[in-house]
Amino acid sequence: MQYKLKDEWTSITEKQGTLYAPERSVEISTEKVNGSGFILCPLKPFPFKGTIFARAANGHADLNVVNVTLPTS
Known part of the structure; x- marks a missing residue:
């Protein structure tokens, strides 16, 4: 699935899989608090499992x- 993100948090419906930001950085977190997660840089696949939120x-x-x-390596 492709998510179109803006400044507000979006709940990711998948509970496991691989995240990939094709062009711009995305913040990934387990809570809807700015600065509480990590920045997923473009072109770097990242495996995940659990409930997560994302924002541009x-x-x-x-x-x-x-x-x-x-696999990420």
Whole structure:
């Protein structure tokens, strides 16, 4: 699924898989608090499991989420 993110937090419906930001940085967190998570840089796949939220780190961003865990190395 592809999420179109802005400054507000978006709940990611998938509970596990791989996150991928194709062009712009995204903040990923387990709570809806700015600065509480980590910045996912563009072009770096990141596996996850659990309930997460995402928002654009700088205005707007796309976030792709695939429901499989891909190797990151």
